Amino acid sequence: MFFNFLIIALIVFSFATLRIITYKSTSMGLIGTSSFTLALTLLLITVGTIHNIGFFKDIALALLLLGIVGTIAYAAVIRRAG
Amino acid sequence: MFGIDAGIINLIQSILLIISALLIIIATVGVLRIDRNLDNVVYARIHILGIVDIAGIIAFIAIGQPLFALIYLFLAPLLAHALANAYFHGEDILNNPVLNPSLEETSEDEEEETELINEVLLEDNLDMSDDSSEELDEESEDDGND
Numbered sequence: 001m002f003f004n005f006l007i008i009a010l011i012v013f014s015f016a017t018l019r020i021i022t023y024k025s026t027s028m029g030l031i032g033t034s035s036f037t038l039a040l041t042l043l044l045i046t047v048g049t050i051h052n053i054g055f056f057k058d059i060a061l062a063l064l065l066l067g068i069v070g071t072i073a074y075a076a077v078i079r080r081a082g
Numbered sequence: 083m084f085g086i087d088a089g090i091i092n093l094i095q096s097i098l099l100i101i102s103a104l105l106i107i108i109a110t111v112g113v114l115r116i117d118r119n120l121d122n123v124v125y126a127r128i129h130i131l132g133i134v135d136i137a138g139i140i141a142f143i144a145i146g147q148p149l150f151a152l153i154y155l156f157l158a159p160l161l162a163h164a165l166a167n168a169y170f171h172g173e174d175i176l177n178n179p180v181l182n183p184s185l186e187e188t189s190e191d192e193e194e195e196t197e198l199i200n201e202v203l204l205e206d207n208l209d210m211s212d213d214s215s216e217e218l219d220e221e222s223e224d225d226g227n228d
Contacts, residue, residue, distance in 0.1 A: 075164035
C-alpha cells in the first residue's frame with residue numbers, strides 16, 4: 001500500500017514543525033509542538049502497522065492524549081497570565 | 083469484511099493515504115512560504131495547520147485506527163481555539179486593547195468622531211424636515227384656498 005507516501009510527507013512536515021518551533025513567540029512554539037506531536041503519533045502508528053509492532057499503538061495513544069491535553073493546559077496558563 | 087472485496091478496501095485505504103499525504107505536503111509548503119511580516123500571521127498559521135489536523139484524521143481512518151480519529155476529531159478544534167485564545171490574550175499587540183492601550187484611545191476617538199457626525203447629520207435632518215413641513219403646510223394652505 002501507499003504507507004511510504006504518508007511517511008515521507010510526515011517526515012517533511014515534522015521538519016517544518018521544528019522550523020515553526022524556533023519562531024520567537026511562545027504561541028508559535030506551542031503550535032509547532034502540537035503539530036509535531038500529531039506527526040510523531042501518525043509516524044508511530046504507521047510504522048507499527050507496517051512492522052506489526054503492537055506497543056507502538058499504546059505509545060501513540062499516550063502521546064496524542066497527553067501531548068494535546070498538556071498543550072491546551074499550557075495555552076490556558078498563558079491566557080490567564082496575559 | 084461486510085461482504086466487500088478486500089481489494090476494494092485496499093484501494094480505498096490507498097486513496098485515503100495518498101489524499102492525506104498530499105494535504106500534509108500542501109499545508110507544509112503553505113506554512114513555510116507564508117510571509118511572516120503579514121498582520122495576524124499566527125492565526126493564519128493555525129488555520130493552515132487545521133488542514134493537517136483533517137489529513138491526520140483521514141490517515142487514522144485509512145490505517146484502521148478509528149479511536150485515534152475520534153479522539154483527535156474532538157481535541158483538534160479545542161487545541162486550535164485554545165492556542166488562538168492564548169495568543170490573543172498573551173501576545174497579540176496588534177488587536178488586543180489590553181496589551182496595546184493606544185488601540186483603545188483610537189477607538190474612543192473614532193467613537194467621538196462618529197457621535198459628532200451623527201449629531202450634525204441629525205441637526206441637518208431636523209432643519210430639512212422643518213423646511214419640508216413648512217413647504218407642505220404652504221402647499222396645503224394653497225390647496226385649501228383653491
